[in-house]
Amino acid sequence: xxxxxxxxxxxxxxxxxxxxxxxxxxxxxxxxxxxxxxxYHGAPVLASMAALRSGADLVYTAVPRSIITAVRSFxxxxxxxxxxxxxxxxxxxxxxxxxxxxRTDAAAIGMGMSIEPEAIVALIKKLKEAGTKILxxxxxxxxxxxxxxxxxxxxxxxxxxxxxxLFGCDSGTTKDExxxxxxxxxxxxxxxxxxxxxxxxxxxxDKVATIRRSxxxxxxxxxGDVLSGLAAGLLAKGMKPxxxxxxxxxxxxxxxxxxxxxxxxxxxxxxxxxxxxxxMKPFDRIKQERP
Numbered sequence: 001x002x003x004x005x006x007x008x009x010x011x012x013x014x015x016x017x018x019x020x021x022x023x024x025x026x027x028x029x030x031x032x033x034x035x036x037x038x039x040y041h042g043a044p045v046l047a048s049m050a051a052l053r054s055g056a057d058l059v060y061t062a063v064p065r066s067i068i069t070a071v072r073s074f075x076x077x078x079x080x081x082x083x084x085x086x087x088x089x090x091x092x093x094x095x096x097x098x099x100x101x102x103r104t105d106a107a108a109i110g111m112g113m114s115i116e117p118e119a120i121v122a123l124i125k126k127l128k129e130a131g132t133k134i135l136x137x138x139x140x141x142x143x144x145x146x147x148x149x150x151x152x153x154x155x156x157x158x159x160x161x162x163x164x165x166l167f168g169c170d171s172g173t174t175k176d177e178x179x180x181x182x183x184x185x186x187x188x189x190x191x192x193x194x195x196x197x198x199x200x201x202x203x204x205x206d207k208v209a210t211i212r213r214s215x216x217x218x219x220x221x222x223x224g225d226v227l228s229g230l231a232a233g234l235l236a237k238g239m240k241p242x243x244x245x246x247x248x249x250x251x252x253x254x255x256x257x258x259x260x261x262x263x264x265x266x267x268x269x270x271x272x273x274x275x276x277x278x279x280m281k282p283f284d285r286i287k288q289e290r291p
Contacts, residue, residue, distance in 0.1 A: 012246075021286055029236030031229075032062065032104045033059060033060070034096065034110075036113060044071065051232050065083060097130075105235070109140045110137045133236070134154040153191065155194060198213050209242075252279075
């Protein structure tokens with residue numbers, strides 16, 4: 001197995017795409033976040049705000065109608081799309097696709113969501129047909145999705161328990177075990193796997209990268225939702241799935257470190273949202289072009 005890639009600031013700077021000085025709204029990515037349930041309204045909000053902080057131009061947030069007021073009240077930047085049911089049903093999936101703009105560059109699906117398995121498969125299929133890049137997290141990480149995302153380059157972002165549920169095997173406990181197992185599953189299914197934990201392991205089946213968690217304060221709920229939104233935003237900006245995954249994990253960790261320096265072991269996930277601009281600003285580049 002090839003040696004793991006060392007993820008450094010220099011590498012991340014090389015990976016991050018520049019923004020054209022001539023770009024218009026929509027040129028820097030349009031993202032769909034689909035998630036939430038009657039009990040979990042925060043997860044899709046965190047993912048949506050992270051996608052916006054990534055530099056994406058537009059983010060559509062699809063949540064059950066029962067929580068849409070709470071979602072809309074968080075920020076005027078959120079474009080909330082109401083789904084009729086508290087869980088993702090086939091009818092809700094069809095309704096959602098009908099509400100979307102003609103072009104959606106990337107979608108992050110599953111955070112805080114209650115689902116019917118056949119509905120998540122139907123939604124993925126329709127988004128694929130529209131050319132949308134897919135990232136799956138949380139409730140969307142079920143074995144049934146593997147047939148639909150195989151060999152698509154989609155990103156999955158499981159923690160150890162979700163990894164076991166998705167692939168039917170343990171991720172391992174040592175660095176060697178985790179890198180070997182993650183690479184094997186990524187290669188078998190043709191996806192990019194970003195395993196979250198004390199050691200984040202990212203692989204597309206060929207290349208492998210590892211990034212140590214920046215602080216144990218990052219165990220607080222919601223930091224994974226921020227990661228998923230950030231990765232989806234980078235996907236929407238045109239990054240390759242593996243590059244988007246490692247850049248997102250790295251930048252999410254930097255934001256966690258900034259928040260930790262400010263608040264110690266008492267951070268909450270919204271602290272990462274507040275810290276993302278400082279984490280990402282050193283990697284900003286503007287491409288000068290003539291009109």
